[in-house]
Ligand SMILES: *[C@@H]1O[C@H](CO)[C@@H](O)[C@H](O)[C@H]1NC(C)=O
């Protein structure tokens with residue numbers, strides 16, 4: 001090995017080392033800046049953003065298992081559910097399951113139902129089920145069901161009366177309720193009711209975010225219990 005090539009090698013090593021040192025400095029600088037930005041993002045923006053998001057989007061799922069001729073269901077609709085919806089409409093996702101303490105028997109290509117308060121209640125529950133299926137606007141749906149449940153003893157009459165009062169076209173609801181569709185819907189509500197654990201002992205049963213604890217508290221003050229589920233209290237919870 002000549003002396004010349006040895007010098008070249010030393011020089012090459014030194015140059016490489018210098019280059020490595022400089023580029024690592026730039027790299028470190030870059031990663032440092034990146035982590036500073038990330039830290040800032042975590043400390044400031046996302047927290048305020050997510051709080052705002054939650055206020056807009058966090059909805060408590062309110063599942064109401066009820067029956068049309070039950071006075072406790074009526075009271076819950078009129079005194080708890082409707083007022084709570086009016087107070088915090090953006091923070092509740094209401095699911096209504098009219099069926100209650102009924103039974104379903106599947107015959108060859110039909111269903112037979114037995115309802116706690118007799119055949120009239122089955123008829124009323126079917127009209128409720130059809131209304132829920134057809135009226136998509138939750139606000140109108142709740143008003144309509146509340147209107148009917150106040151006096152559901154003559155289900156078809158009250159369906160007409162409330163529809164007229166609220167300017168709803170009830171023909172499709174009537175058609176659904178006297179046909180196979182209405183029975184299918186009620187049977188589906190029966191399955192949902194029977195799949196609850198623990199099983200329903202009291203009607204109405206109200207399940208908040210899949211949690212069926214605190215029934216007494218919920219039936220007494222739905223708004224308060226829903227608000228306890230919200231990470232950020234909307235105005236409706238505080239005024
Ligand atoms: C490192 O970043 C700072 C700005 O944060 C800049 O002023 C400096 O020139 C950078 N150094 C290198 C070696 O890139």
Ligand SMILES: *[C@@H]1O[C@H](CO)[C@@H](O)[C@H](O)[C@H]1NC(C)=O
Pocket residue numbers: 137138139140
């Ligand atoms: C539902 O109906 C109410 C009352 O008519 C109306 O104010 C609201 O905008 C409707 N909502 C939707 C999503 O259409």
